[in-house]
Amino acid sequence: MFPMQGRLILFPVHIGCDDLSHSLPSYNSELLYGCHTFIVEELRTARRFLKHAGYPHSIDDTTFYLLNEHTSQKDIDTYLDAISRGEDVGLLSEAGLPCVADPGRLITAMAQRKNIEIIPLVGPSSLMLALMASGFNGQNFAFNGYLPIDRHDRIVAIKNFEAKVHKEHQTQIFIEAPYRNNQMLATLAETLRPDTQICVAADLTLPTQYIVTKPARHWRTNPPNIHKRNTVFLIGE
Amino acid sequence: MFPMQGRLILFPVHIGCDDLSHSLPSYNSELLYGCHTFIVEELRTARRFLKHAGYPHSIDDTTFYLLNEHTSQKDIDTYLDAISRGEDVGLLSEAGLPCVADPGRLITAMAQRKNIEIIPLVGPSSLMLALMASGFNGQNFAFNGYLPIDRHDRIVAIKNFEAKVHKEHQTQIFIEAPYRNNQMLATLAETLRPDTQICVAADLTLPTQYIVTKPARHWRTNPPNIHKRNTVFLIGE
Numbered sequence: 001m002f003p004m005q006g007r008l009i010l011f012p013v014h015i016g017c018d019d020l021s022h023s024l025p026s027y028n029s030e031l032l033y034g035c036h037t038f039i040v041e042e043l044r045t046a047r048r049f050l051k052h053a054g055y056p057h058s059i060d061d062t063t064f065y066l067l068n069e070h071t072s073q074k075d076i077d078t079y080l081d082a083i084s085r086g087e088d089v090g091l092l093s094e095a096g097l098p099c100v101a102d103p104g105r106l107i108t109a110m111a112q113r114k115n116i117e118i119i120p121l122v123g124p125s126s127l128m129l130a131l132m133a134s135g136f137n138g139q140n141f142a143f144n145g146y147l148p149i150d151r152h153d154r155i156v157a158i159k160n161f162e163a164k165v166h167k168e169h170q171t172q173i174f175i176e177a178p179y180r181n182n183q184m185l186a187t188l189a190e191t192l193r194p195d196t197q198i199c200v201a202a203d204l205t206l207p208t209q210y211i212v213t214k215p216a217r218h219w220r221t222n223p224p225n226i227h228k229r230n231t232v233f234l235i236g237e
Numbered sequence: 238m239f240p241m242q243g244r245l246i247l248f249p250v251h252i253g254c255d256d257l258s259h260s261l262p263s264y265n266s267e268l269l270y271g272c273h274t275f276i277v278e279e280l281r282t283a284r285r286f287l288k289h290a291g292y293p294h295s296i297d298d299t300t301f302y303l304l305n306e307h308t309s310q311k312d313i314d315t316y317l318d319a320i321s322r323g324e325d326v327g328l329l330s331e332a333g334l335p336c337v338a339d340p341g342r343l344i345t346a347m348a349q350r351k352n353i354e355i356i357p358l359v360g361p362s363s364l365m366l367a368l369m370a371s372g373f374n375g376q377n378f379a380f381n382g383y384l385p386i387d388r389h390d391r392i393v394a395i396k397n398f399e400a401k402v403h404k405e406h407q408t409q410i411f412i413e414a415p416y417r418n419n420q421m422l423a424t425l426a427e428t429l430r431p432d433t434q435i436c437v438a439a440d441l442t443l444p445t446q447y448i449v450t451k452p453a454r455h456w457r458t459n460p461p462n463i464h465k466r467n468t469v470f471l472i473g474e
Contacts, residue, residue, distance in 0.1 A: 010369050019264070023359045027259040097365055100375040109372030112436075112450040120369040120441075120448070122260045124359045128334055132247050132357040135346030138337040142379040142407070170379070199349075204357075211357070213349040 006083040008111045009035060009090050010098040012123020013049055016205035016230070020053060023124040023205055029053055031121065035090040037063040037082045039107055046092050067091075067103055076106055083116055097125050101145060101175070126232050127173055130201035133211040134171070136236025141171035147184075158191045161235050165196065171236040181226040184233065189219035192235065199234040202226045243320035245348045246272060246327050247335045249360020250286055253442035253467070257290060260361040260442055266290055268358065272327040274300040274319045276344055283329050304340055313343055320353055334362050338382060338412070363469050364410055367438035370448040371408070373473025378408035384421075395428045398472050402433065408473040418463040421470065426456035429472065436471040439463045 009031050014023045033056055040046035043064055050059065065079045082089050091098045091107050098104040098120075111118050127143055142164070148154050161172040176184040181202075188198055194217035201211040202224070210224060213236075246268050251260045270293055277283035280301055287296065302316045319326050328335050328344050335341040335357075348355050364380055379401070385391050398409035413421040418439075425435055431454035438448040439461070447461060450473075 021262055022264040023262055025258055025260055025262055027256070097369055097375075099369045099372075100365060102375070104369075105372055105375055108370060109450075112372040118370040118448055119446075120366040122359070122361045122366070122442075125362065125365055128337060128362055128365060129357040129359070132334055132336045132341075133345060133355040135336075135342055135349040138334075138339070138342055139382040140380065143377065145376040205359075209356075211355055213346075 004086045005116065006085070006087040006089060007117045007119050008080065008083065008107065009088055010104070010108070010118065010120040011090050011092050012097045012121060013093050013095050014205070015095045015124050015126055016203060016209075018052065024053075025122050028121050028123070031088070031119070032090065033057070035088050036061070037065070037087060038090045038092055039065045039067050039079050039104075040092045041066070041068050041094045041102065045094060049092065067107065069103075076110065079107060080111060080114065080116060097123055100125060100127065101143070124205060126201070126204045126230065129204045130199065130211065130232035130234060131171065131173060133201065134199035134234045134236060135213050136171040136197070136199060136234055137169055138171070140169055141173060144172060144174040146176065147174055151187075154187065155191050158188060162192055162196055165235050165237055169237065171234060173232060173234050175232055178228045178230055181229065181231045182223065185219055185223055185226065188233065188235070189216045189223070192216040197236055199236065200224065200226065200231060201234065202229040202231040204230070204232070241323050242353065243322070243324040243326060244354045244356050245317065245320065245344065246325055247341070247345070247355065247357040248327050248329050249334045249358060249362075250330050250332050251442070252332045252361045252363055253440060253446075255289065261290075262359050265358050265360070268325070268356070269327065270294075272325050273298070274302070274324060275327045275329055276302045276304050276316055276341075277329045278303070278305050278331045278339065282331060286329065304344065306340075313347065316344060317348060317351060317353060334360055337362060337364065338380070361442060363438070363441045363467065366441045367436065367448065367469035367471060368408065368410060370438065371436035371471045371473060372450050373408040373434070373436060373471055374406055375408070377406055378410060381409060381411040383413065384411055388424075391424065392428050395425060395472075399429055399433055402472050402474055406474065408471060410469060410471050412469055415465045415467055418466065418468045419460065422456055422460055422463065425470065425472070426453045426460070429453040434473055436473065437461065437463065437468060438471065439466040439468040441467070441469070
């Protein structure tokens with residue numbers, strides 16, 4: 001007889017606003033409290049999130065596995081072992097949805113190969129919040145991650161996005177390292193055609209939230225200060 | 238002096254599981270209870286959602302504006318008038334996130350032109366839940382809506398997606414009318430290369446939830462029955 005298998009549960013984490021009732025369904029806590037093993041990107045923020053979410057068990061009795069660029073494949077291979085012993089394992093993101101713009105897919109891909117049941121939970125996605133409020137096409141969109149750093153390559157990428165917006169009606173979504181946000185917006189505004197629409201979505205879920213869609217020509221002369229503010233950029237029509 | 242302006246609030250609605258604590262943050266209800274005007278796709282489901290969410294006001298004292306393929310632009314132009322009178326207006330989706338794979342963008346685009354503050358709220362996105370659990374690349378992905386109906390065009394679209402997956406490492410997400418799901422999976426399985434990965438994500442948030450990633454060759458001989466089950470399809474690597 002097979003022992004009952006555990007599940008891999010994907011736990012979103014708040015972005016911006018740290019009042020969890022704003023961005024996480026209460027059901028997530030029920031499942032969180034049932035996990036004693038977590039795969040996390042950084043130990044300190046994961047512990048802080050669990051405490052903040054009212055995790056009722058001793059952190060010292062909880063197992064944490066680190067998943068970041070230093071983690072070896074040999075270690076990763078063992079991260080789901082508790083599931084075959086019948087325990088649920090939680091995958092925590094640093095912020096937002098696990099496996100969307102983060103390294104979590106190394107774990108979900110392994111779980112799929114091992115035929116493990118995966119339970120993705122609802123939570124905040126800065127990409128989706130920005131898309132919803134942008135006024136842009138939400139029936140056809142692409143998330144492109146980060147743009148190339150090299151100035152020439154970056155401009156090629158931006159012009160490629162603009163072509164996809166106008167020819168394929170596909171909204172283009174991307175992000176930037178927060179300390180380069182002002183420079184990114186300036187490059188977008190001067191590279192795109194004056195009437196191409198740009199949405200700047202900063203500080204999502206925070207009281208300072210700013211989600212504004214205007215043509216490139218507007219942003220050339222009226223740039224907001226988004227230095228070091230988490231920002232999603234969108235080009236659309 | 239300007240009168241205080243209201244806001245346009247984007248309310249997600251549950252998908253599948255109708256226990257709202259599973260998929261909506263409790264904060265959404267606070268804002269819902271403060272709205273007396275709603276833009277909705279269908280009156281009956283909107284009323285049912287409000288009742289289910291514990292909406293405390295009389296439905297007869299609540300204003301509903303219909304937004305669907307029969308709505309005239311002249312009508313739409315008036316839908317945000319209450320905002321200039323200082324009231325919040327709610328935009329409800331039929332299921333999932335407003336403005337993602339639904340007509341809500343007609344309203345958000347108008348709100349952006351009128352410089353109205355837009356508040357997008359957190360809720361369930363079948364696309365993001367499927368992507369999270371697929372094991373596929375979540376740093377670069379595209380949502381393509383529905384595929385062409387014509388068989389030849391559909392096969393061209395699928396081969397185009399496969400090229401984007403392998404050349405650009407971009408996960409491809411799409412949906413189908415639920416009564417054509419089985420046929421869609423069969424077409425995918427026979428059109429894609431045997432080793433190209435397909436994720437089938439059906440009944441998201443329901444007890445019957447099914448999210449399985451396997452190569453095309455597997456699906457050729459082991460198709461699940463997804464007839465009339467809400468399903469997200471993904472191609473990835």
